[in-house]
Amino acid sequence: MKLTLYNVLLGLIIGLTACMSAFLSILQETDLALAFYAIAAILLIFLGRSITGNYSNFTIIFFIFSALYSLSGPIAARYGDGIPEFYPTPYLFDEFFLHYSLAVIGLTLGLMFVAALKSPSISVTRLAPAWNRKTLLKLSYAFAVTASFGEIVNFIRVGGFAAIYAGKAAYHSAVSELPGTLPSTLIILLSIALLALSLSVSNMSRKRWARSVVMWIISSLPLILSLLIIGDRATLLSIIVIFIVGHIFFSPIKRIEVKWVAFGVFIYFMMAFLYGVRSHFGLILTTGELKILMTLISEPTFWINILNPASNDFHCAFGNFNTYILSGTSDLRLGESYLKGLTMPIPRFIWPDKPQSIGYDFRDTFFPDWAQQGISAGTAYSSLLEAYLNFGTIGVLIVYLLLGIFMGYLERTRFQSRSLMFAVFYLILLPVAMTFHRIDLGNPIFWPLLMAFVGSGLYILINSLSKRKLTHRWED
Incomplete structure (x- = not known):
């Protein structure tokens, strides 16, 4: 992981493109702002590949889902069939692209900063540790x-x-x-x-x-x-x-091959299908009537809706951000929601009056009807919105800069460490890269770290006991 001249030039192009998107957003040239932002978001994926040396890592997954969540909602709302009607209008596209452009700049600077630091030369492909x-x-x-x-x-x-x-x-x-x-x-x-x-x-x-x-x-x-x-x-x-x-x-994957693209399309298709039919499973299983499912999947509109990313939960980042900006609320939390997030792993039977996460506060304030469907029901949230709500516009740049630095150190540690605990932690942290853009920050490291500690601890214990048995047998 190092900063090459190519990386510097690519990072500069991303920064200039994102700045142009932000500038056009201020001028309310929405279509051009969207186009420049889309270019910056896609180029960011290739910058991540160039710096990390492969496509199968936390950073690339994070950048891919960031592009999906930031582009799907606005594109559907401006050029397609729109986003769900429970989100209020008008749609403030320019404010959204302004802040997401700042997020892209922050991620770029953070990742390039870590890549610029001196580190031992490490090959992307390594020999696997001698784990049992x-x-x-x-x-x-x-x-x-x-x-x-x-x-x-x-x-x-x-x-x-x-x-x-x-x-x-x-x-x-x-x-x-x-x-x-x-x-x-x-x-x-x-x-x-x-x-x-x-x-x-x-x-x-x-x-x-x-x-x-x-x-x-x-x-x-x-x-x-x-x-x-x-x-x-x-x-x-x-x-x-x-x-x-x-x-x-x-x-890891260093080149995009046809088989990986095909597999990605297949997984997206299956996840979209599951999203489309899950609300009907109860009735199908209760009645045993498979005709319900056959009738559903025979309708062209069913496939059009489920395969549209904006109909597939990717709209929430834009919808929630737009809802909050429309409300006119301007009080900054100054990091309060991030501090509350640190308490989320504490069970309520230990702390009955534990503060509610900012995501559910948002739901109860703007979409109170969703709470009636269950304590975990809601419209999701937006990591971009949380950064803005805490520190304002400039805070978005700072928060995402810190995120870029975190991902840089995470990837650097991956190729330097031969620790089982870190490998398990890294893998269990991967879902955060996919859901980060639709949730509040919370305490994303706690549970992966705890699970990694438990898994690696038991591994060491079992191996130690096995070695003792072998030693006793040899001595006997």
Whole structure:
């Protein structure tokens, strides 16, 4: 990871393009501002590839989803069928592009700053550490079974199939209100990370590889079925991304090949399909009428709607930002929401009066009807909005500059560290790169760090016990 002349020139082009977008936004030349911003957002992905040396990393995923969330809503609202009607109008496109342009500039400067620092020359492709593959596999299966057991217990406690049929928001709300629930979602992410790393450090036959993956699927089947029925695309996509990045952790993707593009299109298609049918699963499973599904998928409008990114939750960043700006609220939080976010991992049975996150404060203020659907229901949020709400326009540039620096150090550590704990932490942090643009910051490092500590700690313990047994046998 280093700063080359090419990186400097590309970063300069991105900065100038983003500045032009911001300037055109001030002049209210919306179409031109959008065009220049789109160029800057796409070039930022290639800058990330040039600096990190590969496409399969946190930074690239973050930049791709940033482009999707920042472009889908405005394009749909200005040139397409619009965004959901619960968002108020008029649409303030220029304010949105002004602040997202500043975000792009901040990310560019932050990443280039870390790349400019001196560091040992490290190859993008490295030899894998001598981790014990069998121990990693055993732990992966054990955590998969634990996650499935936890999901079964949660499923029974909230009322069984009736709760699942009620939909994703209602089911998640019911589970979140239970005291002492097992974090099955986090555990399954730890499990898939360990599985992927176990496959990354060994050259096994296709048969053994397939057998390991099938064993994991069987171990986690109750949880996977639950995720499919309620249509929890975020967790399912997180599992897929962690597995892919983890599986090629020491030989990442350095070129975009047709197979990876095809796979990406296929995953997007499947996630969009799941989004489109999940609200009908309850009725289908209750009545057993598959005709409902067949009628649904035979309609052209169904496919048009679900394949449109703006209809697929990518509208929320623009919709929520626009809603807040229209309200005329100007009081700055000065970092208050970020401090509250640090308390989010604390269970409410320990701290009953724990402050609510800024995302749910926003929902209760601007969309109070959503709260009636469940404690976890809402219109999502916007990381851009949180930066603006705390520190104003200039704060967006500063917050995203710090984010760029964080990602730079994260990628540098990835290629310097041979620690299992860091590798697991890095993989479990990947979902944050996908959801960051639609949520408040919260405390994104706490749970990945805790899961990584638990996983690597148990790995060390099991290996130590195994070595002691071998030593005793040898002495005997």
